[in-house]
């Protein structure tokens with residue numbers, strides 16, 4: 135399995151882990167006050183009580199675990215939320231915000247549940263979950279090349295509904311269909327179209343957000359500072375995004391994909407070394423990522439590295455071959471390595487569906503196999519030498535387990551957008567992004583501990599090869615190893631430890647905006663933006 139949204143794995147089950155969950159001791163008065171508060175803020179025609187699940191409700195556990203994608207956080211020891219609310223209209227979100235605030239409860243908001251650290255559904259303090267699964271309508275307006283997307287939708291649903299209306303419009307976002315737009319768009323959103331059109335967050339043109347006072351604001355009423363912050367700064371620090379308006383982008387009726395793999399004996403190291411110099415400079419219609427995995431042999435000596443070059447080209451094979459011949463002849467790409475298809479079929483392809491599956495799989499919200507996993511990220515600003523790669527391979531092969539290393543090329547439009555246009559700062563000067571992604575499939579005595587430790591070792595090992603001061607990281611590959619807090623009164627200095635990595639010079643502006651819109655830090659989590667006056 136090469137892509138982390140491939141369907142090959144066994145799905146693990148869940149209810150067992152949840153059944154004996156414990157709850158933080160909650161004063162019954164907080165609970166009752168909350169319930170009576172939401173009922174007074176409810177419209178009689180559409181009461182919030184109909185979408186409110188208490189722990190005694192027989193659906194509570196399955197609802198809670200349904201989109202817990204990372205099995206590390208599906209544990210009997212995890213604190214349960216006091217309540218789960220599944221709004222069917224924005225007024226439910228508004229009531230939940232007002233009543234949580236007035237009763238000193240933390241809110242965690244969940245869209246697709248793909249947060250790498252589970253921050254959308256777990257906490258150490260008394261909290262409720264607002265799960266946006268029912269708010270996921272998508273309205274595509276092909277005449278104006280735009281769409282309104284409710285925050286509980288997945289990117290697969292977005293792709294599907296665009297393609298349902300037009301075969302020449304698309305949207306630049308991530309590769310796995312089950313990722314939610316609530317987290318993904320507010321954290322950036324990198325994918326196969328980014329060299330041509332930038333991030334998902336670069337293509338947001340309006341939004342509805344529920345603020346700390348329970349008001350619902352659009353771009354005009356929230357102002358440009360808050361609108362800036364929620365496009366890459368992480369929504370959870372600023373409010374609850376109810377819906378996004380996105381700008382659709384042109385795609386040709388025919389695109390071309392390839393997936394060419396080479397082992398070390400087949401020259402993978404030299405190819406990857408060369409790739410670093412050209413992948414960020416290619417014509418912006420051409421995206422070629424590189425994914426390396428360890429393929430284990432019977433003995434360590436027989437293990438090797440496989441590097442997969444996976445590509446989307448916005449055009450036909452006839453357009454692609456000369457470009458590759460000119461810039462990357464070493465790969466030896468042939469017409470028979472390439473497949474022409476529609477853009478929507480390419481979204482299936484990159485999700486690992488290469489056997490003629492129907493595009494209906496994009497609508498399946500439980501497609502993603504649940505795994506135990508850990509991700510980390512880096513940005514590379516100087517090409518890694520051949521010797522550097524040889525040392526990296528040695529380190530990867532030596533361990534009992536090693537992450538996939540997913541290298542996504544930047545450049546093109548990514549370099550044309552200013553570092554300060556939105557909070558995502560990793561633009562010109564960066565060659566590519568690295569994601570280290572490791573998964574495992576069982577909860578052994580030390581399994582999780584050992585894998586997490588291994589990820590730390592690899593991350594340390596990689597430090598000479600990647601960006602420094604700060605060692606940059608990508609918010610959507612959230613990593614609590616970079617620093618965390620467990621209290622609401624996080625100081626700006628404490629938060630800078632991770633804030634500077636994710637946002638570089640934009641961190642300060644994020645903290646200033648935070649102070650304008652949520653000075654008491656109601657919307658907080660283990661790695662949120664603190665207010666700075």
Ligand SMILES: Cc1cc2nc3c(=O)[nH]c(=O)nc-3n(C[C@H](O)[C@H](O)[C@H](O)COP(=O)(O)OP(=O)(O)OC[C@H]3O[C@@H](n4cnc5c(N)ncnc54)[C@H](O)[C@@H]3O)c2cc1C
Pocket residue numbers: 138139203242243244245246247248249250252253254266285286307308309310312313314315316317318320321322323324325368369370371373374375376502610611
């Ligand atoms: C299998 C997999 C594949 C991935 N592929 C890619 C990829 O190709 N490209 C890429 O860039 N990233 C990718 N990611 C990372 C992904 O973009 C982030 O994990 C993203 O934040 C997930 O969004 P979500 O809504 O599914 O997650 P959630 O866990 O629901 O939310 C993530 C964070 O956003 C907050 N949030 C969610 N909804 C809202 C809202 N409406 N308002 C305010 N805050 C909100 C949550 O509280 C939490 O802090 C992938 C992750 C996984 C697990």
Ligand SMILES: *[C@@H]1O[C@H](CO)[C@@H](O)[C@H](O)[C@H]1NC(C)=O
Pocket residue numbers: 183184185186187188191192193
């Ligand atoms: C669980 O809560 C939902 C939503 O409020 C409600 O519709 C359902 O009847 C409840 N189920 C039980 C068994 O109480």
Ligand SMILES: *[C@@H]1O[C@H](CO)[C@@H](O)[C@H](O)[C@H]1NC(C)=O
Pocket residue numbers: 297298299
């Ligand atoms: C659009 O969706 C409708 C309803 O799901 C379906 O019947 C129709 O075939 C789809 N059209 C296209 C072009 O995908």
Ligand SMILES: *[C@@H]1O[C@H](CO)[C@@H](O)[C@H](O)[C@H]1NC(C)=O
Pocket residue numbers: 135136137393394395442483484486488
């Ligand atoms: C790419 O090729 C590798 C190895 O040949 C294979 O394991 C992987 O599933 C392929 N990926 C896609 C998206 O086709």
Ligand SMILES: *[C@@H]1O[C@H](CO)[C@@H](O)[C@H](O)[C@H]1NC(C)=O
Pocket residue numbers: 474475476479489490491492
């Ligand atoms: C997309 O994939 C489906 C299923 O394999 C196939 O029937 C269809 O012809 C493909 N369309 C294009 C334009 O590639």
Ligand SMILES: *[C@@H]1O[C@H](CO)[C@@H](O)[C@H](O)[C@H]1NC(C)=O
Pocket residue numbers: 141498499500501502
């Ligand atoms: C969604 O995908 C999962 C995993 O492949 C599968 O078990 C489930 O049946 C699918 N659901 C639907 C509605 O097709």
Ligand SMILES: *[C@@H]1O[C@H](CO)[C@@H](O)[C@H](O)[C@H]1NC(C)=O
Pocket residue numbers: 329330331418546547548550
């Ligand atoms: C980036 O900017 C250069 C110079 O202004 C321009 O030629 C190029 O087309 C731009 N590329 C993208 C993808 O916007």
Ligand SMILES: *[C@@H]1O[C@H](CO)[C@@H](O)[C@H](O)[C@H]1NC(C)=O
Pocket residue numbers: 579580
């Ligand atoms: C788990 O780790 C502990 C401490 O590192 C060690 O003592 C123990 O032997 C390990 N258990 C197994 C089953 O490997």
Ligand SMILES: *[C@@H]1O[C@H](CO)[C@@H](O)[C@H](O)[C@H]1NC(C)=O
Pocket residue numbers: 621623624625
């Ligand atoms: C935050 O509050 C805790 C007590 O709740 C206190 O111990 C800690 O010093 C405070 N931290 C800051 C940065 O103010």
